[in-house]
Each structure stands twice: as C-alpha cells, then as structure tokens.
Amino acid sequence: MSQNATGGFDPNDPLGTWRTIRxxxxxxxxxxxxxxxxxxxxSKAIGMQLDTLLAASAPAQKAVQQYxxxxxxxxxxxxxxxxxSLAARMTNIELRLDDMQAxxxxxxxxxxALGSVQAAQPVDPSAEEAxxxxxxxxxxxxxx
Numbered sequence: 001m002s003q004n005a006t007g008g009f010d011p012n013d014p015l016g017t018w019r020t021i022r023x024x025x026x027x028x029x030x031x032x033x034x035x036x037x038x039x040x041x042x043s044k045a046i047g048m049q050l051d052t053l054l055a056a057s058a059p060a061q062k063a064v065q066q067y068x069x070x071x072x073x074x075x076x077x078x079x080x081x082x083x084x085s086l087a088a089r090m091t092n093i094e095l096r097l098d099d100m101q102a103x104x105x106x107x108x109x110x111x112x113a114l115g116s117v118q119a120a121q122p123v124d125p126s127a128e129e130a131x132x133x134x135x136x137x138x139x140x141x142x143x144x
Contacts, residue, residue: 010016036042069079078086 069081072079
C-alpha cells in the first residue's frame with residue numbers, strides 16, 4: 001500500500017481506525033505496565049502476595065503428601081522419603097567400599113614391597129644348612 005496524503009487514513013478500510021486506536025492503547029498499556037512493574041513497591045507487594053499464597057497452600061500440600069504416602073503404601077510402592085533414605089544408604093555403602101578398596105590397595109602395595117625386599121636379599125648358605133631335613137610323609141595304611 002502506498003501512503004496517501006491524509007496521513008495514513010484510508011477511507012476504504014473501515015477497520016483501519018480501530019486498528020490505529022488499538023495499537024495506540026496497547027503501546028500506552030505496555031509503557032504504563034513496564035513503569036509499574038519496575039518499581040520497588042510493586043516487587044514488595046508481589047512478594048507479600050506470593051508469601052501469603054505459599055502459606056495458604058502449605059496445608060493442602062501437606063494433605064496431598066500424606067494422601068500419596070498412604071496410597072503408595074497400599075499399592076506396595078516406596079514413598080519419596082523411602083527412596084531418598086535408600087539412596088543415602090547406598091551412597092554410604094559405596095563410600096565405605098571405596099575406603100576398603102583403598103585400604104586393600106595399601107596392603108597389597110606393602111606386601112609387594114616386602115616381597116621385593118626379601119627377593120633382593122642375598123641367600124645365606126649357612127641358613128640353608130640350619131633348616132631341618134624334609135619331613136617324611138605318613139605312610140598310608142590300608143584297613144582290611
């Protein structure tokens with residue numbers, strides 16, 4: 001569309017005037033709401049309303065939570081608290097296993113170090129002579 005000399009007014013568009021008025025109103029409302037929302041008083045008022053809403057909804061939320069726990073118990077399903085407790089216990093077990101693995105690694109390292117020290121020591125010939133002779137094994141008796 002081309003601009004006409006009447007400043008954007010088109011006599012052939014019956015709803016054009018209404019659109020212009022609507023757009024002007026929306027712009028005015030948007031500017032007014034933006035200036036209202038960006039004030040400290042508004043944020044405090046909204047905060048108070050939210051606190052009141054949360055305080056009012058707390059009993060309902062508690063009732064729903066108790067209902068769900070009862071329902072889950074009836075259908076033999078764990079509640080949220082039971083799952084959280086189980087997860088905490090599993091985490092504790094996992095940490096203990098990690099600690100035991102670290103201790104076992106330390107013991108194995110010490111045993112290997114001790115074995116390498118003993119293997120590196122020279123063999124003393126007099127120590128071998130002091131060893132007792134090999135024991136004989138027991139004779140197996142046959143019962144008749």
